[in-house]
Amino acid sequence: MTTDVVTQEPRSSRILQIAVRVRRANMALVLLLALFVGLTVGAFMIIVTTPSLVHSWSTFFSHPGATISENFNTVWFAYEQIFQGSLFDFHAMRILIDHPDKANLATALGPISLTLQDATPLIVAGLGLAIGFRSNLFDIGGQGQVIAGGLIAGLIGFSWHFTPVLQVSLELVAALIAGALLASLAGVLKAYTGAHEVIVTMMSNYIMVLLLGYLLITNLFARPGLKDGAGKAVTPTGQLPYFFSHLSPGLLVNVGFLIAFAMVFVVQWFFNRSKTGFELLMVGQNGEAARTAGINAKRTTIITLCLAGALCGLAGMLELTGVDHFLSPNFGGSYGFDAITVALLGRNRPWGVFFGAIFFGAMYAGGEAMQAFTPTNIQYSLAQVIQAVVVFCVATPALIVEIFRLTDNGRFRSTGSAGGWTK
Amino acid sequence: MSIAPEIVTPEIVTLENLRQITRERALGYGITLILIGVLEVLWFGGARSALKTTIEFGYNSSSAMPSIASALRIIPLFLGLLLLAPVASHSARRFIPERFKFTKGVRNCFIIVGGYLVIWPIALWFGVNSGGALRTLTIPVSTSGYVVGILTMVAGGLLAWRRFDRGASPLLYVGLIVFMLGFLVWVARGSNVSGLHLQLTGILAAAVAAATFLIFGSLSGTLCERSGVVNIAIEGQFMTGAISSVMVVSALNGTGISKLLGVLVAGILGALIGWVLAVMSLRYQANQIIVGIVIVAFCTAVTQFIMFQVLTTHQNLNGAYALPVWAVPFFSHIPIIGPILFDQNILVYVAILGVVIVNIALFRTRWGLRVRSVGEKPIASETVGVSVARMRYGAVILGGFVAGLGGAAFTIGPGTNFTFGMTNGYGYIALAIMIFGRWRPYGALMASLLFGFAIALSANLNIYLSQLVIPQQFISMLPYIITIAAVAGLVGRIRPPAADGVPFSRE
Numbered sequence: 001m002t003t004d005v006v007t008q009e010p011r012s013s014r015i016l017q018i019a020v021r022v023r024r025a026n027m028a029l030v031l032l033l034a035l036f037v038g039l040t041v042g043a044f045m046i047i048v049t050t051p052s053l054v055h056s057w058s059t060f061f062s063h064p065g066a067t068i069s070e071n072f073n074t075v076w077f078a079y080e081q082i083f084q085g086s087l088f089d090f091h092a093m094r095i096l097i098d099h100p101d102k103a104n105l106a107t108a109l110g111p112i113s114l115t116l117q118d119a120t121p122l123i124v125a126g127l128g129l130a131i132g133f134r135s136n137l138f139d140i141g142g143q144g145q146v147i148a149g150g151l152i153a154g155l156i157g158f159s160w161h162f163t164p165v166l167q168v169s170l171e172l173v174a175a176l177i178a179g180a181l182l183a184s185l186a187g188v189l190k191a192y193t194g195a196h197e198v199i200v201t202m203m204s205n206y207i208m209v210l211l212l213g214y215l216l217i218t219n220l221f222a223r224p225g226l227k228d229g230a231g232k233a234v235t236p237t238g239q240l241p242y243f244f245s246h247l248s249p250g251l252l253v254n255v256g257f258l259i260a261f262a263m264v265f266v267v268q269w270f271f272n273r274s275k276t277g278f279e280l281l282m283v284g285q286n287g288e289a290a291r292t293a294g295i296n297a298k299r300t301t302i303i304t305l306c307l308a309g310a311l312c313g314l315a316g317m318l319e320l321t322g323v324d325h326f327l328s329p330n331f332g333g334s335y336g337f338d339a340i341t342v343a344l345l346g347r348n349r350p351w352g353v354f355f356g357a358i359f360f361g362a363m364y365a366g367g368e369a370m371q372a373f374t375p376t377n378i379q380y381s382l383a384q385v386i387q388a389v390v391v392f393c394v395a396t397p398a399l400i401v402e403i404f405r406l407t408d409n410g411r412f413r414s415t416g417s418a419g420g421w422t423k
Numbered sequence: 424m425s426i427a428p429e430i431v432t433p434e435i436v437t438l439e440n441l442r443q444i445t446r447e448r449a450l451g452y453g454i455t456l457i458l459i460g461v462l463e464v465l466w467f468g469g470a471r472s473a474l475k476t477t478i479e480f481g482y483n484s485s486s487a488m489p490s491i492a493s494a495l496r497i498i499p500l501f502l503g504l505l506l507l508a509p510v511a512s513h514s515a516r517r518f519i520p521e522r523f524k525f526t527k528g529v530r531n532c533f534i535i536v537g538g539y540l541v542i543w544p545i546a547l548w549f550g551v552n553s554g555g556a557l558r559t560l561t562i563p564v565s566t567s568g569y570v571v572g573i574l575t576m577v578a579g580g581l582l583a584w585r586r587f588d589r590g591a592s593p594l595l596y597v598g599l600i601v602f603m604l605g606f607l608v609w610v611a612r613g614s615n616v617s618g619l620h621l622q623l624t625g626i627l628a629a630a631v632a633a634a635t636f637l638i639f640g641s642l643s644g645t646l647c648e649r650s651g652v653v654n655i656a657i658e659g660q661f662m663t664g665a666i667s668s669v670m671v672v673s674a675l676n677g678t679g680i681s682k683l684l685g686v687l688v689a690g691i692l693g694a695l696i697g698w699v700l701a702v703m704s705l706r707y708q709a710n711q712i713i714v715g716i717v718i719v720a721f722c723t724a725v726t727q728f729i730m731f732q733v734l735t736t737h738q739n740l741n742g743a744y745a746l747p748v749w750a751v752p753f754f755s756h757i758p759i760i761g762p763i764l765f766d767q768n769i770l771v772y773v774a775i776l777g778v779v780i781v782n783i784a785l786f787r788t789r790w791g792l793r794v795r796s797v798g799e800k801p802i803a804s805e806t807v808g809v810s811v812a813r814m815r816y817g818a819v820i821l822g823g824f825v826a827g828l829g830g831a832a833f834t835i836g837p838g839t840n841f842t843f844g845m846t847n848g849y850g851y852i853a854l855a856i857m858i859f860g861r862w863r864p865y866g867a868l869m870a871s872l873l874f875g876f877a878i879a880l881s882a883n884l885n886i887y888l889s890q891l892v893i894p895q896q897f898i899s900m901l902p903y904i905i906t907i908a909a910v911a912g913l914v915g916r917i918r919p920p921a922a923d924g925v926p927f928s929r930e
Contacts, residue, residue: 045725049732138712195911198655198712199858202851203903214896341720344713379731384724392717398707 023407027347030400034393037400038386043075045385046378050074078376082383085369086115086362106250111365113244117252117323119361121146121315123260125339126357127267128179128311130348132304134271135284137190139183139308141201142315143336144208148182149175149313150320151212154221154327157234157320167238171317172259179313180306182208187305191298197305205336213329221327231327240322256322261354263311268350270307280304312339334384341391363387442588444918449586452595456579459602460572467568467609474612477561479620480759488546488756496544503540506533539754546758559620564612571605596869603880610887619886626883627763627876631771632837634875636661638774639829640853641860641867642781643822647697648862649785650818651798651922652704655715657826658850659722660696664689664830666726669841670740677744686746686770686831693827694820696722701819705812708926719850730843745838746770770828770836775868777825782864794818798920801927811927829853848903849878855906862920870909877902 022029047053053071060067089111096108125142132139139145153171160167182204189195213229215221221231244251270277282290283300291297316332324331342360346352367383370376393400401408491499508515509525510533519525575598582594611621640657647654668685675681696718703714734741749772751765785791796804797814805811834841856874860866881899888895 045728049729133713138716140716189907189911193911195907199851199855199910200907202848203855203906206848206903207900210896210900214894337720337723340716344717379728381724381728381731385721385728388717388721388724392721395713395717396703396707396709398709399703402707 020407023405027397029406030397031394033400033404034390037393037403038390039079041389042079042382042386045382046075046078046376047071050376050378074376077373078370078378078382081370081373081376082363082366084366085111085372086364086366087112102248106248109248110250110252111369113251113253114365115358115361116257117254117361118364119357120254120256120260120322121319121335122339122342122357122360123354124263124318125312125315125335126342126346126353127263127350128308128315129339130343130346130350130353131267131270131280131311132308133284133343133348135280135300135304136287137284137301137304137308138198139186139201139305139312140198140340141183141186141204141309141336142312142339143332143334144201144205145179145182145309145312146316146319146332146336147208147212148178148309149316150327150331151215151221151316152178152313153317153320154231154234157238158232158326161235161237164237164241167235168240168255168321171238171321172314175313175317176310177313179316180310183305183309183312184302187302190305191301212327212331216327216329223326229329233326234321238321239325240318252323254322256318259314259318263314264350264354267311271350276300276303312336315339338387341387344395345391347394359390360387445588445591446586449588449591450583452591453579453581453583453586456582456595456598457576458579459598460574460576460579463568463572463575463602463605465572467605468565468572470564470568470609470612472563472565474564475561475615476564476608476611476613477559477615477620478608478611478623479559480624488543488753488758490547491544496547499540500544503537503543506537507541510534510537539757542757561615562608564609567608568605571601575601592866593869596873599873600876603876607880610884610890612890622883624759624762626879627759628767629879629883630872630876631763631767632832632875633878634871635771635774635836636829636832636849637853637856637871637874638778638868639825639832640850641856641871642774642777642864643693643826643829644854644857645860645862645864645867646781646785646794646818646822646825648857648920648923649798650794650815651801651920651925651927652701652815652819653711653715653924654697654700654819654822654826655712655851655854656696656700656718656722657829657853658846658848659719660693660823660826661830661833661846661850662722662726663692663696664827665833665846666729666830666841667692668831669742669744669834670729670734672744672835673740673742677742679747682744682746682835685835686828689831690824690827693830694824697820697823697826698816700823701816704926705815705819708928711924711926727843730841734841741840743838743840744835746835768836768838770832773828774832777828778864778868781825785864790817795920798922801922801925805927805929815927826850826853852902852906855909858919859909861918874902874905877905 053074056067056070089108092104092108096104125146128145129139129142152174156167156171156174162170183201185204186195186197186200189200190197216229216231223230223232240254240256242252242254243257244253271281279290279295279300280303282293283295283297283304287297290300315335319332319335320327338360342356343353345356345359346354363383363386367380370378370382371380400406509519510530516525578594578598582591607621607623607626611619614620640661643657643660644654668689671688672681672685675684700711700714700718703709704711746768748766748768755761755765757765783791785795793804793809793814794817797809797811797818801811804814830846833839833845852874853871856867856870859870859873860868881901884891884895884898891898
């Protein structure tokens with residue numbers, strides 16, 4: 001009789017029940033709180049590094065209101081720029097509705113098209129790395145593989161004048177193969193000698209950057225007469241066409257976004273329906289059990305890294321033929337590294353990676369807008385700080401659960417073995 | 424009919440087993456050396472016979488070994504040989520009295536003092552000591568290629584035949600360094616005519632400077648992994664240490680105490696990052712590699728932000744202040760190696776001392792035994808009452824401190840400004856060095872010197888661009904390619920700590 005009383009839920013008010021439900025951790029809440037933490041850290045960075053704001057704290061005790069409003073305003077302006085530069089400028093939207101013409105269309109929808117354009121290579125590369133992560137293989141050679149894809153795509157792009165469909169498909173296939181070949185080096189070494197893929201892929205990044213630097217001064221790649229290290233331009237038939245260029249030249253979304261979007265479905269299918277994808281997930285969750293079930297671990301390792309590299313190579317091709325149109329010594333930028341964080345942000349799920357990449361694209365576009373906004377004068381790297389903090393929180397959700405005293409039943413206590421170097 | 428499943432015995436390391444591994448490794452090293460020797464004969468020996476290289480042993484003119492009369496030089500030589508004899512041969516050791524303990528430390532003292540006493544008169548006889556003037560040495564490229572190549576082949580053949588354990592890895596390191604020296608001589612061929620002398624001392628000094636941060640990084644990796652935590656975040660600790668030390672020293676205008684403070688701040692921030700890694704991987708049991716990668720991303724973003732937001736507008740915060748240079752008495756005067764090894768900034772000595780201290784701490788103290796046991800079999804340690812979490816926290820935080828010091832070695836060590844991207848992946852190379860050195864401090868030291876030489880080599884070949892058949896970029900790839908070769912285990916089977924990277928929970 002007494003036990004019944006103990007197990008019975010204590011009666012609580014409606015509000016308390018809601019509070020309990022809200023505190024229960026789920027991914028959306030964790031993401032929201034991660035963003036909040038990221039923005040808070042970003043605000044702290046802004047305040048600490050702006051001399052006038054640091055100075056304003058000296059009058060904190062005499063004029064607390066002025067200090068707080070000054071700090072808040074600066075941070076608010078900076079974040080407003082990020083938002084307007086990446087998604088919507090409400091003012092420009094209203095002008096567009098009042099006077100619908102091409103110029104206003106570009107100012108209103110330009111930011112969001114820029115976000116999508118920046119996100120395109122990240123979606124593909126992030127998907128690739130997510131394939132590796134799901135199988136517990138840390139391909140951090142995204143940068144090198146992006147460069148490999150870009151190099152091959154560029155070579156085909158500026159060498160020939162085929163019909164656009166043929167040339168673009170050739171570039172696409174070649175970029176996939178180039179990325180896969182580069183990553184297969186890490187795969188083969190991992191499978192047969194036990195070399196840890198993190199170090200091999202990391203080193204291949206530096207090697208590819210140097211190789212790019214070398215190729216851009218050879219006659220094959222360098223633009224004749226130009227000594228600034230820029231490569232030859234991809235011929236118009238080799239470029240990815242823009243979608244809305246007939247509406248307004250300021251709208252930058254190209255066919256690459258469509259390819260990236262399709263890749264999300266392909267990877268989804270790969271994980272959920274294909275035999276290789278199943279084997280790969282199994283190896284990732286329990287390598288020992290997978291081996292007992294008769295899965296060839298070596299083969300799976302090589303295939304996984306090849307797929308990861310292939311998608312990174314494709315990202316390089318999309319970036320080159322869709323955006324840059326010519327190679328430069330710092331081609332690829334930070335896409336390779338950001339793809340790692342995108343994959344972690346998306347928790348290695350195809351749609352998670354998709355939205356994570358769009359978040360990163362928005363931070364690129366918004367960060368540039370923020371840097372261009374002179375009154376606050378905050379560098380673009382702030383966006384990267386926010387990204388890193390958000391990813392940190394999402395990669396270790398237990399931290400968020402702990403900080404905000406959320407309740408969870410062990411769901412977010414991520415466990416996983418990093419494994420030694422030679423296993 | 425047996426239906427019992429086949430029992431797979433776990434790999435137990437026995438003495439026999441270990442001997443097998445070392446013999447295999449010796450064979451691998453020997454074959455590698457023979458291949459290097461063949462390459463040297465074919466490549467460097469194949470140079471046109473008329474070509475010669477002038478090597479320049481330039482060193483600080485203030486350093487000269489104390490001069491003694493010609494007749495008396497035989498005395499230090501004799502004394503030195505007397506000290507070195509018991510180190511070299513067993514039969515000489517019989518003459519040492521029983522009561523005198525010939526420990527490892529005493530042996531090292533004998534090597535150091537005796538070596539100096541031997542080098543001293545020899546340097547005086549050869550006249551390389553004459554007032555510290557620039558000395559040059561002109562050697563024919565082809566012949567030296569043959570000599571070095573055949574010597575390497577003989578050494579490799581001996582190693583492959585006798586398969587001795589002691590001295591196998593030093594032999595390989597020496598062989599690789601000699602190969603790179605031969606390459607330098609080949610690159611600078613014809614320099615007796617062109618005047619582009621090979622500045623050997625400068626390149627070797629740069630190698631030691633590059634080795635410094637690699638020593639710190641690989642020591643940090645060794646400490647962390649011996650306790651069973653993979654520290655991928657060394658790159659981030661390097662960056663943070665590099666920028667913070669420069670900012671602290673510059674903010675205090677480079678006074679003496681500020682330099683000490685700068686080094687300490689670099690170490691403490693590194694330890695802080697180590698603590699974050701420890702909390703994430705021990706308390707929350709997150710995947711250590713993911714945490715490491717994210718920490719590096721965070722450190723990169725923050726240093727980049729501080730670099731462009733603060734240091735571009737306040738350039739006085741990014742000054743070039745160097746740590747004091749200490750010339751070790753007597754030893755800094757030895758020709759060639761003196762100014763390279765014994766006339767360096769304080770951090771170089773801290774690094775070498777760190778190797779010795781970490782080696783003693785890991786292999787001679789109770790703390791070290793516990794750290795290693797936690798990294799090999801945590802459940803056993805926990806059973807006998809050693810707190811796995813506490814040992815790992817300690818090791819990772821200490822490792823972070825060491826890596827932070829490595830960051831300081833980028834900037835205030837040699838006295839350069841902070842530039843974004845100056846760490847250049849050396850944090851990851853440090854991990855490869857740790858593997859190459861087989862998770863041992865002395866191995867890390869030797870491998871760091873080797874990699875440091877490769878880095879210095881790739882950075883110092885600009886004046887010979889016309890001589891290089893290979894483009895500059897490919898030479899710059901050298902450290903990275905060696906790293907891949909190292910982790911691919913081309914130099915033998917390696918065994919990491921058994922619980923390396925495996926989270927541990929009591930349940």
